[in-house]
Amino acid sequence: MSAPIxxxxxxxxxxxxxxxxxxxxFAVPRGGIAGLIGPNGSGKTTLFxxxxxxxxxxxxxxxxxxxxxxxxxxxxxxxxxxxxxxxxPKIFGHMTVAENVAMGLYMKTRSGFAATMFRGPAxxxxxxxxxxxxxxxxDRFGLLPLSKTRAGELPAGQQRLVEIARARMAGPxxxxxxxxxxxxxxxxVQRLRRWIEELAAEGIxxxxxxxxxxxxxxxxxxxxxxxxKIIAIGTMADIQADPAVRDAYLxx
Amino acid sequence: MSRLSLWIVLSVLxxxxxxxxxxxxxxxxxxxxxxxxxxxxxxGLLLGQCGIxxxxxxxxxxxxxxxxxxxxxxxxxxxxxxxxVGVGVAxxxxxxxxxxxxxxxxxxLALATLGIGIIGTILFFEWDWLTGGTLGIxxxxxxxxxxxxxxxxxxxxxxxxxxxxxxxxxxxxxxNGRPGLAMRAVRDAAxxxxxxxVDIHGLRIKVFVICAMLGALAGSLxxxxxxxxxxxxxxxxxxxxxxxxxxxxxxxVVWGVVPGALFVTLVxxxxxGFGDIHQMLFGLVLVVVVTLLPEGLTGLxxxxxxxxxx
Numbered sequence: 001m002s003a004p005i006x007x008x009x010x011x012x013x014x015x016x017x018x019x020x021x022x023x024x025x026f027a028v029p030r031g032g033i034a035g036l037i038g039p040n041g042s043g044k045t046t047l048f049x050x051x052x053x054x055x056x057x058x059x060x061x062x063x064x065x066x067x068x069x070x071x072x073x074x075x076x077x078x079x080x081x082x083x084x085x086x087x088x089p090k091i092f093g094h095m096t097v098a099e100n101v102a103m104g105l106y107m108k109t110r111s112g113f114a115a116t117m118f119r120g121p122a123x124x125x126x127x128x129x130x131x132x133x134x135x136x137x138x139d140r141f142g143l144l145p146l147s148k149t150r151a152g153e154l155p156a157g158q159q160r161l162v163e164i165a166r167a168r169m170a171g172p173x174x175x176x177x178x179x180x181x182x183x184x185x186x187x188x189v190q191r192l193r194r195w196i197e198e199l200a201a202e203g204i205x206x207x208x209x210x211x212x213x214x215x216x217x218x219x220x221x222x223x224x225x226x227x228x229k230i231i232a233i234g235t236m237a238d239i240q241a242d243p244a245v246r247d248a249y250l251x252x
Numbered sequence: 253m254s255r256l257s258l259w260i261v262l263s264v265l266x267x268x269x270x271x272x273x274x275x276x277x278x279x280x281x282x283x284x285x286x287x288x289x290x291x292x293x294x295x296g297l298l299l300g301q302c303g304i305x306x307x308x309x310x311x312x313x314x315x316x317x318x319x320x321x322x323x324x325x326x327x328x329x330x331x332x333x334x335x336x337v338g339v340g341v342a343x344x345x346x347x348x349x350x351x352x353x354x355x356x357x358x359x360x361l362a363l364a365t366l367g368i369g370i371i372g373t374i375l376f377f378e379w380d381w382l383t384g385g386t387l388g389i390x391x392x393x394x395x396x397x398x399x400x401x402x403x404x405x406x407x408x409x410x411x412x413x414x415x416x417x418x419x420x421x422x423x424x425x426x427x428n429g430r431p432g433l434a435m436r437a438v439r440d441a442a443x444x445x446x447x448x449x450v451d452i453h454g455l456r457i458k459v460f461v462i463c464a465m466l467g468a469l470a471g472s473l474x475x476x477x478x479x480x481x482x483x484x485x486x487x488x489x490x491x492x493x494x495x496x497x498x499x500x501x502x503x504x505v506v507w508g509v510v511p512g513a514l515f516v517t518l519v520x521x522x523x524x525g526f527g528d529i530h531q532m533l534f535g536l537v538l539v540v541v542v543t544l545l546p547e548g549l550t551g552l553x554x555x556x557x558x559x560x561x562x
Contacts, residue, residue, distance in 0.1 A: 090447075091441065094436065094440055103433055107449030113426060113458055127430065170448055170449065
């Protein structure tokens with residue numbers, strides 16, 4: 001049995017005097033789709049920021065494939081295969097959709113300053129490969145007709161797709177999706193759902209945060225977070241039947 | 253051939269033809285414009301591609317100029333060696349300064365570069381054993397490369413613009429390749445760029461070092477051309493002019509530094525015809541340009557095009 005792809009051990013964090021996370025521990029096994037739910041302010045985004053390295057927790061430990069990464073920088077974690085999207089899509093607004101998606105390939109490519117300035121043949125070849133791979137990825141996510149559009153001019157739903165396509169280009173082992181369905185139409189959510197399942201089928205482990213209970217049904221295992229503590233773990237059906245979760249959501 | 257490359261070819265041809273039609277004074281102005289374009293290109297890369305305001309470029313310009321002056325006049329180096337040392341020293345200093353300050357962002361970083369620019373001017377003034385202080389260093393030999401001396405304005409004109417256009421080509425390639433993609437992405441959403449495995453700090457340091465080396469190269473060419481350097485040429489005011497070049501032109505367009513450099517060289521010159529108020533008039537022109545052309549001079553063709561087709 002290999003180590004879980006992501007492990008959080010006794011993670012705690014406070015902003016000022018406010019304990020946002022209190023002794024959170026859980027593990028995401030390799031493969032499949034895991035979920036994280038919780039009402040607003042329960043600490044989901046803080047947890048995501050800690051897992052992806054944007055925030056160093058006050059206490060506790062994060063492990064990626066069994067290796068402690070608690071103090072690793074964001075780029076170091078990305079290079080180790082942990083890629084995330086953001087609650088508000090962080091796309092490159094002045095760049096085209098094609099360029100946004102191409103950026104996903106940055107760490108899989110190597111042309112440096114000198115090679116690029118002097119346009120060595122290896123650099124040209126590599127850049128053509130970047131463009132070709134970005135095109136294939138855009139085609140897959142239905143973004144090809146928009147490839148020359150500035151990403152900042154797209155509606156929120158399509159910006160999310162651009163972000164997910166870009167994340168996929170980065171070749172993640174573990175993909176953290178923060179509220180990927182917000183701002184999407186019903187049809188778009190259905191398509192997103194299929195893409196998430198497709199990504200999982202390719203062997204990418206997915207950790208999904210969402211308010212959308214319909215979307216959360218794709219998860220094999222869901223963790224319910226409430227006031228900085230995990231109060232239930234199970235399938236979506238288990239979670240919805242759990243008395244502690246019902247209390248938390250219905251204000252009991 | 254795309255419209256852009258047509259414009260590039262026409263501009264290069266125009267630049268080549270100019271010294272044959274211009275009188276000497278105008279040729280000299282155009283030579284200064286080339287120095288401005290080179291130093292402004294560095295500032296423009298930082299501003300337009302990385303979103304960094306650099307108010308220390310006159311410091312690096314000064315390093316290049318003093319290295320050439322001290323090296324050739326006092327130490328008897330060849331001009332090429334002086335230039336090389338100036339560019340190298342500027343790069344190393346930029347690396348040492350950039351490492352700590354490029355962890356800052358926005359206004360704080362701009363203020364830090366302003367501080368460096370001010371310190372630089374004071375050092376040029378106080379270290380008179382090296383810089384000659386207010387007296388400066390005179391008697392620089394004309395620049396010569398492999399026995400060919402650039403000792404007439406026409407020769408120097410082709411050298412300065414040849415260098416400027418060559419560097420523009422390199423910068424154009426850089427911004428259209430993989431590093432340029434990452435630089436522009438940092439401007440739009442730095443956290444997401446980190447999340448794609450990019451070492452942003454390292455990237456910014458590289459561009460800062462390139463900017464400083466371009467500044468030093470321009471300073472060295474300037475020193476050889478005027479054959480005399482003194483501290484007034486390297487004040488913060490000069491840094492502001494360097495910053496104006498990409499700002500006026502529209503900083504995201506790399507080749508915009510050419511119209512930008514022509515603007516800061518030629519417009520003040522034309523305005524001197526109005527007498528003592530010419531500096532105020534230049535200020536006024538700047539305000540008018542940035543108000544009417546928010547995308548800068550390089551946005552003008554597109555703007556006119558929209559007006560015509562409407």
